[in-house]
Amino acid sequence: MIRWALQTLWHGRGATLASAGGVALAMLLVLYLDAVFRGEADQVVAFIEHAPGDIWVLQDGIENLHMSRSRISDQAIADLRQALPDAQVLPVVYRDVLVGPPGDQRVAYAVGIGAQAGVEPWDIGHGAARPAPGEVVLPRPLAAMLGLALGDTVRIGEGQLRIAGLSRGTFSMANPLIYLEEGDARNLLKIGDGASFAVVTVATGEIDAAAQAIAAGVDDVEIVRRDDLIRSDWRLALEMGGELIRLMEIVGFLVSALVVCFAAFSFVARRQSELAVARALGASRKDIFGAVLVMSLSLALTGVLLAGLAILVSAPLLVRFVPQVAVNFSLPMYGHVGLGVTLIALLAVLAPARRVAQVDPTLVFQA
Amino acid sequence: MLSNVLFVGWHLWATDRLQALASVLVFAAVVALMLFFEGLRFGLIDDLRQFPAALPADLVAIERDVGQFAMTASKLPQLSRSQAESLGGVLTAEPLALAPIILTWADHKTPSMILGYDRAVFPRELAQGRRIQGPREVVIDTALAIRHRLAPGDTVEIFDTPLTVVGISRGTTSPFTPYLFLTYDDLIDIFLEADLSIGSDDFSFVSALLINLEPGRPIPALRADLEATMPDADFFTPAELGERDARYGAKLLGPVLILTSGIAWIIGFLVMGFLRYSAVDARLREYAVQKALGADQRFLGGVLSIGGLLLVVLAFPLGLIGSMGLAHALHAWNPLFSAMPLEPRVLTGGLVATVVAGITGSLLPLHRLLRLDPTLVFQR
Numbered sequence: 218m219i220r221w222a223l224q225t226l227w228h229g230r231g232a233t234l235a236s237a238g239g240v241a242l243a244m245l246l247v248l249y250l251d252a253v254f255r256g257e258a259d260q261v262v263a264f265i266e267h268a269p270g271d272i273w274v275l276q277d278g279i280e281n282l283h284m285s286r287s288r289i290s291d292q293a294i295a296d297l298r299q300a301l302p303d304a305q306v307l308p309v310v311y312r313d314v315l316v317g318p319p320g321d322q323r324v325a326y327a328v329g330i331g332a333q334a335g336v337e338p339w340d341i342g343h344g345a346a347r348p349a350p351g352e353v354v355l356p357r358p359l360a361a362m363l364g365l366a367l368g369d370t371v372r373i374g375e376g377q378l379r380i381a382g383l384s385r386g387t388f389s390m391a392n393p394l395i396y397l398e399e400g401d402a403r404n405l406l407k408i409g410d411g412a413s414f415a416v417v418t419v420a421t422g423e424i425d426a427a428a429q430a431i432a433a434g435v436d437d438v439e440i441v442r443r444d445d446l447i448r449s450d451w452r453l454a455l456e457m458g459g460e461l462i463r464l465m466e467i468v469g470f471l472v473s474a475l476v477v478c479f480a481a482f483s484f485v486a487r488r489q490s491e492l493a494v495a496r497a498l499g500a501s502r503k504d505i506f507g508a509v510l511v512m513s514l515s516l517a518l519t520g521v522l523l524a525g526l527a528i529l530v531s532a533p534l535l536v537r538f539v540p541q542v543a544v545n546f547s548l549p550m551y552g553h554v555g556l557g558v559t560l561i562a563l564l565a566v567l568a569p570a571r572r573v574a575q576v577d578p579t580l581v582f583q584a
Numbered sequence: 585m586l587s588n589v590l591f592v593g594w595h596l597w598a599t600d601r602l603q604a605l606a607s608v609l610v611f612a613a614v615v616a617l618m619l620f621f622e623g624l625r626f627g628l629i630d631d632l633r634q635f636p637a638a639l640p641a642d643l644v645a646i647e648r649d650v651g652q653f654a655m656t657a658s659k660l661p662q663l664s665r666s667q668a669e670s671l672g673g674v675l676t677a678e679p680l681a682l683a684p685i686i687l688t689w690a691d692h693k694t695p696s697m698i699l700g701y702d703r704a705v706f707p708r709e710l711a712q713g714r715r716i717q718g719p720r721e722v723v724i725d726t727a728l729a730i731r732h733r734l735a736p737g738d739t740v741e742i743f744d745t746p747l748t749v750v751g752i753s754r755g756t757t758s759p760f761t762p763y764l765f766l767t768y769d770d771l772i773d774i775f776l777e778a779d780l781s782i783g784s785d786d787f788s789f790v791s792a793l794l795i796n797l798e799p800g801r802p803i804p805a806l807r808a809d810l811e812a813t814m815p816d817a818d819f820f821t822p823a824e825l826g827e828r829d830a831r832y833g834a835k836l837l838g839p840v841l842i843l844t845s846g847i848a849w850i851i852g853f854l855v856m857g858f859l860r861y862s863a864v865d866a867r868l869r870e871y872a873v874q875k876a877l878g879a880d881q882r883f884l885g886g887v888l889s890i891g892g893l894l895l896v897v898l899a900f901p902l903g904l905i906g907s908m909g910l911a912h913a914l915h916a917w918n919p920l921f922s923a924m925p926l927e928p929r930v931l932t933g934g935l936v937a938t939v940v941a942g943i944t945g946s947l948l949p950l951h952r953l954l955r956l957d958p959t960l961v962f963q964r
Contacts, residue, residue, distance in 0.1 A: 229866070231949070232866045235858045235859070235865060236858075236859075243855060245847075246617075246851045249843075249851075250844060250847070253840060257840065278744070278778065280686075280688075284695045285686060315650070315656060319651060323835075323836070324655070324656060390837065390839065390840050453695070460918060461624075461921055462844065464914065465624070468620065468910060469848070472616070472617045475610055476610055476613070476614065476855055479606055483603055483607070483859075483866075484862070486602075487603075487866040487867070539839060542839045542843050
């Protein structure tokens with residue numbers, strides 16, 4: 218019966234491929250939506266994840282970097298250094314700014330890079346990672362969207378800076394990161410003194426004590442642990458738009474499940490007469506179930522394989538032709554969706570299989 | 585001939601009722617998905633347009649080169665109001681202060697926009713309660729109220745200042761900047777008390793000016809005069825500003841929305857085509873009977889197309905209802921977002937895609953059917 222099932226699949230190659238194609242497309246829908254969600258949400262917290270530090274000291278009442286403007290004073294930074302003499306304290310100038318010519322501006326987050334290392338772009342595609350005065354490092358997709366290349370001049374806020382570097386992994390729709398020399402950042406963002414926030418690095422196991430020391434010694438600041446800040450920004454990103462993409466993903470999954478269910482069900486249901494013949498010729502219920510499950514499994518696995526191939530082909534094309542959208546395909550997600558699709562396909566054929574297994578063998582002669 | 589095509593087409597399509605019903609449901613689900621995703625794209629952009637387009641003014645002044653009302657901070661010189669009002673033909677110039685905040689209340693965080701106003705009537709429409717009449721009162725957008733479980737009479741804290749919610753506004757939802765309304769004085773007090781400078785040295789409490797002209801004064805001429813008098817500002821009609829915000833939103837969100845919606849369209853189209861092809865292909869022998877009985881290519885093509893069209897006729901209305909249900913569920917789940925599946929461009933696109941996918945999927949096996957040996961039908 219297994220051989221017969223495989224032969225049936227091969228004999229009706231057109232219908233097999235069409236049904237497997239339906240399965241693959243349904244799976245692709247979920248995987249694409251997940252990749253968009255993952256790409257955008259991951260990118261919102263990329264800066265925090267790549268920056269050093271265990272504790273982030275922000276303006277009192279501010280618990281997010283994303284969509285927020287924090288400001289701490291020189292006095293707060295001095296108090297911080299005094300409260301934690303052995304810790305590394307890195308004041309950072311960081312704020313949203315308009316990039317591009319009037320009429321074609323985009324909002325980006327500008328990071329000022331000073332003498333202290335720590336917040337430079339982590340992956341440079343072309344040019345310099347540390348901008349000199351009068352220079353800026355832009356994410357490559359942002360430069361492409363503005364039609365600019367290395368060495369060109371770009372308007373940042375009210376200034377004009379030369380593009381000295383193009384970074385990778387620093388762009389998303391909601392959170393593009395640009396890097397300026399600290400003096401330029403202060404001038405253009407109009408942050409004369411103090412900083413936007415400070416990143417504090419302490420010795421392992423001293424985070425709690427350091428947080429207490431900051432709370433006791435520094436006024437008007439918010440003390441946020443790195444993990445909490447990541448969680449807080451991630452949550453904000455989710456509430457801002459990530460949840461929407463997640464909802465689209467859920468809707469996509471439900472529709473996909475229905476498509477997979479239908480593709481597998483109808484493929485097997487259309488072969489009920491042939492299965493009934495097999496039953497009339499002495500095939501046991503076990504044989505019938507085995508054949509049906511093999512057909513369904515083959516369809517599902519072909520679909521999963523086709524979806525994988527489609528992603529392999531389309532992912533580089535997306536990066537090339539739609540650089541504005543951070544897309545992050547996930548192998549574990551592919552595995553989960555593939556497993557889900559296979560299970561749905563197997564469950565979907567149980568009903569027609571049961572019908573055939575219970576069928577009166579004489580049915581075949583009525584056809 | 586046509587009646588024969590219709591009869592045979594219907595008969596062959598509806599032979600297996602369960603299959604036919606299941607295929608209608610699956611087609612409808614795919615149609616609902618496509619209409620919902622595309623409707624979402626239109627809904628988000630439309631929401632961005634609504635509030636600025638309804639500002640109560642003949643002209644709105646914002647910082648030069650900023651170009652949008654809601655999505656980017658505009659700052660005008662503190663003296664801009666008196667500059668505008670000194671110009672002949674200007675009746676009033678009402679300052680507005682816009683301050684972005686993250687409203688953190690009732691276990692939700694929502695980036696929002698505080699709008700501080702002086703004499704103008706804000707908000708234009710109230711869903712519940714009343715407008716502000718006294719100090720420390722706030723009117724909040726409906727979506728924010730639902731999301732943060734606030735109602736008139738409740739207290740909400742903004743920068744540690746307790747404010748009484750006195751009204752819930754309508755037409756003030758924006759996916760990324762739903763509005764809260766405070767008096768200008770309260771906004772300044774709250775920010776000064778909280779020692780907030782909104783993060784920069786150049787924060788201005790004049791973000792925009794609502795300029796109303798004396799009756800009968802032509803807008804274009806006065807706009808030119810205002811531009812000459814106030815070189816730091818750009819002047820737009822509310823409709824222009826709404827359009828600019830919508831365009832900016834489309835530019836910002838467009839790639840993601842177009843990608844997700846495009847994926848849904850392409851995949852939906854292909855799924856419908858594949859499923860229809862697979863359905864026809866699996867029943868090729870039944871169609872071959874017609875060929876064995878002398879049906880020509882036109883007849884067979886007609887029969888196959890009728891099957892596809894029947895599917896579309898039954899599935900599309902169901903899909904439309906499904907997409908409206910999804911839009912309703914989305915709004916109930918998160919009132920900041922809305923989908924517009926009934927937007928004519930969405931409906932037209934969805935209908936065309938469904939018809940083309942249904943007919944193309946039906947006709948693809950036609951070539952094979954025409955080459956089929958008529959004796960195949962007798963092999964059963």
